[in-house]
Amino acid sequence: MIRTLKVRLYPNRYMMKVLNKLCDYRRYCWNEGLATWIDMYDLHTIDSTNPRPNVYSVRNELVTNKADWQYQLSARTLQLAISDLGKAWQNFFDKTQLDWGKPRFKSKKAVRQGFKTDRAKIVNGKLCLDKPHGIKTWYDIRINKHEDLSGELKVVSVYRENGKYWASLPFEMAPKSKLLTNQNTAVDVNVGHLNYTGGLINTLPNHLIRLYQRIKLYQKQLAHKRVINGKKANKSNNYIAVRAKLQRDYRKVTNIQHDLIQKFTTKLVTDFDKIVIEDLNIKKMQMSHVASKGLQQSLFGYFRQVLSYKCEWYGKEIVLADKYYPSTQRCSKCGHIKKGSDKITLRGNAKHHTRHNEYICYDCGAVLDRDTNAVANLLSLI
Template sequence: MITAARVKLYPNEGQKILLEKHFGSCRFVYNYFLAKRDEYYITHKNAKKSSLNYLDTANMLIELKEKYPWLYEVNSQSLQMSLRFLDNAFKNFFHKNADHPRFKRKGINEYFAVPQHIKIQGNRIYFPKFSEGIYFKGSREKLSKIKDVNEIIITKDSGYYYCSIIYEIPEEFPEKKPLSSENSVGIDLGIEKFATLSNGIAIENPGFIKKIEKRIKRLQKQLSKKEKTSNNRRKHILKSQKEYMKLRNMREDFDDKISTAIAKQYDTIVIEDLNVHGMMQNHHISKSLSDVSFYYFKQKLEWKAEKYGKNMIEIGRFDPSSKICSRCGNIKHDLKLSDRIYRCDVCGLIIDRDHNASKNIRKIGLIKVGSVRSEFTPVEIATSGLYGIYPYRQRSVGEAGSSEALAEE
């Protein structure tokens, strides 16, 4: 199984200069051959060979290094990896999995890869052009067990340098536990409460953006008054980047801890598919939605479920959850978003809205995978409008009222 470990690098001044040369040279090679590939396609659109591939650009790189001798100062394999990344970007574009590759800008998403000749000794990592090694801080006990490193990727974020060490371990994911209703949980994600579990546990929204929003606003206001291309402006940009990095780290740490706790405790996890992109169009809640980062949390939860051999079930975004009573199955058509307490007019259930939804999510997910069997026949499922969730035909409040009136007549 291929995995990765990320450590923070502490290069000296000379190593910083060399790292920046690697970032700049790899970016230059990527942009240069992106333009060359586009130009070649325009001029050879109707020819038998209409586009360049990795081997073509790798051969052209030799001539480019003769034209620009400063490219010899960086690791040649890192330049070749930039061509690999460019070729993969074009393949994704041709397969309609991504947009056309874009030119890279200085200071945005800075990285380069080293595929070979990597050695880790103690608290230093050695690779070509860095024979003295770069000091790092990380889990030395974990890294000491690494025998062969497949690849490393050096990145820069808010003025700090990081190294992602990609290596292979013999362990595989454990076998998944059998699907069952026992030790299962449904999760309803929200803004007021980050997550509500079907067993009644509610996880409050930490509201990270509120904690550092004032500092970010103050820095942005100061930044707007600085002259462009000035040193003070660059300093304030770096300060703003560090605040945003702090916000991102807080979110990632929260999602990581919550997803780990859920994946360790429950064998079957049911979650709903949310239309986050569509919800972000509502400017009243878009800021709060971006702060809770539902998509990243779901990705984390899926990974942790695989890691611990647990089952992850995702129900459709249009499956009923909020408006149905979790006890009797009554549909409450007049339920508003502002109604935080669900009050059933048929069975009299009074329950928190999110808790009611999480119980329905769990029940829908278990029925979909066959862990809970519905007593509906196919005809009853088609006519009930409840998709066979409950063991008998339920009616909405309006339907119940009209039928009782007809019976009395």
């Protein structure tokens, strides 16, 4: 199995320049490859005797026309960029793919810039990239301490984001298994908290809410500066300082939320053998103006992603409830399902004047907590 670790890189000034050049070179190869692919396809449509473009023909065309400066950079950057471009074209003909669409040209203004290599190694706890021919000065890159740097290293993704450097290290290793507990649970995701049979996990604690309020303030300040100064706004020192504070708080928010999700999912796969969650269409839910920001901040999609791969790692089973399963509207005592004007919404029920966290069954008279009732209904699917 493949286990990917995200690590922070701490390059020196020389290697920082090398990483920046490789990021730019990856973007250059992608754009040149995409332009060549489109031109070759146009020639094929005009004259069918011309071959259809593919990964090998486009790659050979770019290698043949390499300039002198390209030989000072890793050749694997070009090879892997064209390989990814071929996969992007394959996905374009499969409309079931997430974020389906035609491959686009990369912009140098994008927040994240990166490259890939399959020649990297971990030597003495440092990342060693492949050195091009003719380059004498070269250094290993220090990474943050991590205990799981073991296994066969596959294709490494290195990227720069907001002035920081990161690497995704995929290791091929044997799967680990945790002891079976013969216990099952279900997780009901809500805006601001996650409910399961063991209680409640708050995903929006007070210190996180304060960070979001500060982020909102910084966003207003930047928007005001752009309105006043126009295109020259991002050149002022004050604008750059506020933007740095905004990026800093976003990193804090991400670290706090990911830490909460990682610890909670680890607890789930350690204490339980089967875990039931809802198969929610997160993107469609976020398109609505109702609680869309709360959905984004609660990390529903990230929770499912992390839980899925941890269950695969440790040999536990994850059960997906159908997206139309009425876990909130069904009574866990008698099985009665609320319909029409009796349904519970985010604001409760206007007809019966009940709160959003109350579930009152008008068939058997049970009075339950809404989230506890949803967890019980999900648990009944096992």
